[in-house]
Amino acid sequence: MPIGRAEDASPRLRAALAETPVVAAEDTRRLYQAARRLDVRVAGRVVSYFDANERRRAEELVAELTAGTDVLVVTDAGMPGVSDPGYRLVAAAVEAGVPVTALPGPSAVTTALVLSGLPSDRFCFEGFPPRKGLEGRLAELAAERRTMVFFESPHRLAATLRAMAGAFGGERPAAVCRELTKTYEEVRRGPLAELAEWAQGQVRGEITLVVGGAQRPAPAAGQDPAELAAELAEAVARRQAEGLSRKDAVAAVAADTGAPRRLVYDAAHRSPARAPDDTDRADQ
Numbered sequence: 001m002p003i004g005r006a007e008d009a010s011p012r013l014r015a016a017l018a019e020t021p022v023v024a025a026e027d028t029r030r031l032y033q034a035a036r037r038l039d040v041r042v043a044g045r046v047v048s049y050f051d052a053n054e055r056r057r058a059e060e061l062v063a064e065l066t067a068g069t070d071v072l073v074v075t076d077a078g079m080p081g082v083s084d085p086g087y088r089l090v091a092a093a094v095e096a097g098v099p100v101t102a103l104p105g106p107s108a109v110t111t112a113l114v115l116s117g118l119p120s121d122r123f124c125f126e127g128f129p130p131r132k133g134l135e136g137r138l139a140e141l142a143a144e145r146r147t148m149v150f151f152e153s154p155h156r157l158a159a160t161l162r163a164m165a166g167a168f169g170g171e172r173p174a175a176v177c178r179e180l181t182k183t184y185e186e187v188r189r190g191p192l193a194e195l196a197e198w199a200q201g202q203v204r205g206e207i208t209l210v211v212g213g214a215q216r217p218a219p220a221a222g223q224d225p226a227e228l229a230a231e232l233a234e235a236v237a238r239r240q241a242e243g244l245s246r247k248d249a250v251a252a253v254a255a256d257t258g259a260p261r262r263l264v265y266d267a268a269h270r271s272p273a274r275a276p277d278d279t280d281r282a283d284q
Contacts, residue, residue, distance in 0.1 A: 003077040003106045003206075004181030006037040012103045014040050020072035022064055024049035024057065026085055030076050049073060049085055058089040065098040077206075078108055083127045083151055108180055108208045109149050115187050116147070116175035116210035123147040129160055138167035139248035143214050143255030150209040157203050161196035164211060166242035167252050168192060173212040179205035214255050232257065232264050233271030 002008040017023065017035055021044045025031035028046050035042050049057050061071050073080045073089060079102070080086030093100050113120050124146045130137050141148065152160050157176070164174070170193030178186045184205065188198060192211070232253060239249035250268060254261040 001034060001074050001077050001105065002181070003108050003111070004179070004185075006034070008106045008181060009038050010103060010105060013105060014038055016072050016103060017042055017074075020044050021069050022047065022061070022071045024061055024071055024073045024089070026050050026075040026080075031074060044072070049089070051085055054085045054088050058092045061089055062092045062096050062098065065093055066096055078106070082107070082109065082125070106181060108151070108177075108206070111180050112175070112177035112187075112208035112210050113147065113149055115177055115180075117189060118147045118173060118175065118210055118212045120147065122213075123149060125149045127151060128153075129163075131156075134160070134163050135167065135244055135248055138163055139244065139251045142167050142252040145213040147213050148211045150211070152207045152209055154203050154205065154207055157207055157209075158196060158199040160209070161192055161199050163243070164209075165192040165196050166239060166244050167248065168211065168214070169252070169256055170194075170196075170242075172214075175210045176203075177208040177210065178203065180208065228259075229263075229267035229270070232259060232267035236264060236268035237271070 001013070017038070017040045023031065023042055023044050023046045025046055026049060028048055031046065032042065047057065047061075049061070064071055073086055075084040075086065078084065081090060090100055109125050113123055122145075124144065126141070126148055128151045150160075161174075161176075164172070171191045173189070174192050174195055175187055175189045176195055176199070178184075178188070182205070188195060190198075235253045235257070236246070236249045239252050240246060244252060246268065250261060250264045253259070254264045257264070
């Protein structure tokens with residue numbers, strides 16, 4: 001389904017909505033609203049198909065499919081199966097030998113990627129960042145070289161950007177894409193720290209985040225070991241001041257600099273700037 005403007009709906013989608021015998025919709029009310037905007041009458045039987053009933057409904061729909069009835073799956077916006085229900089039904093249909101096809105349409109993932117101005121030759125989609133263990137997950141992604149695309153809710157945007165600045169570095173380039181294809185579309189580009197500050201205000205609408213991949217310059221050849229250790233320790237201290245644990249800060253600095261993780265850990269561990277109450281429990 002279109003992610004914003006009804007004009008983006010393809011003729012194939014309009015025909016499928018009008019002709020398919022069974023329509024499985026993430027939100028049946030929104031389906032009928034969208035159909036009215038598209039000036040299409042949904043003639044088939046409409047069933048709900050959302051997160052809570054996805055597994056059970058998939059079995060019912062596969063039974064319809066194996067009996068020879070076509071099924072159209074629609075979500076509220078974008079492509080089913082991309083952070084929306086759809087994967088289980090596709091997997092079950094494939095296993096049952098049922099042909100599966102897609103009616104291509106607008107996607108917030110690729111739209112935001114292109115508008116961000118960040119490298120798009122290689123990218124990964126990370127969906128919604130986790131509510132629990134956010135810092136740890138971002139630390140795992142600190143070394144990711146590809147451009148990363150995330151979804152996020154408006155009320156969590158500022159906190160997520162702050163966490164990303166801590167894990168990836170405040171200067172990492174990024175873009176906040178809001179209300180894509182809609183009347184109030186906005187793309188805000190800049191370093192993560194700057195975007196986190198901007199997001200402290202009220203940000204509304206559907207949000208897609210695009211973050212540049214890690215750059216991994218090798219330590220300068222011939223650099224004095226003591227000087228390098230001091231720089232690494234300082235970088236770890238900055239990340240800890242931004243809220244990361246020592247373990248996650250070491251991982252992030254190793255990813256950013258290309259220095260071996262053990263070298264970064266040793267530099268931080270031996271630094272005279274180490275806080276008196278700091279422990280190594282996070283490193284166990």
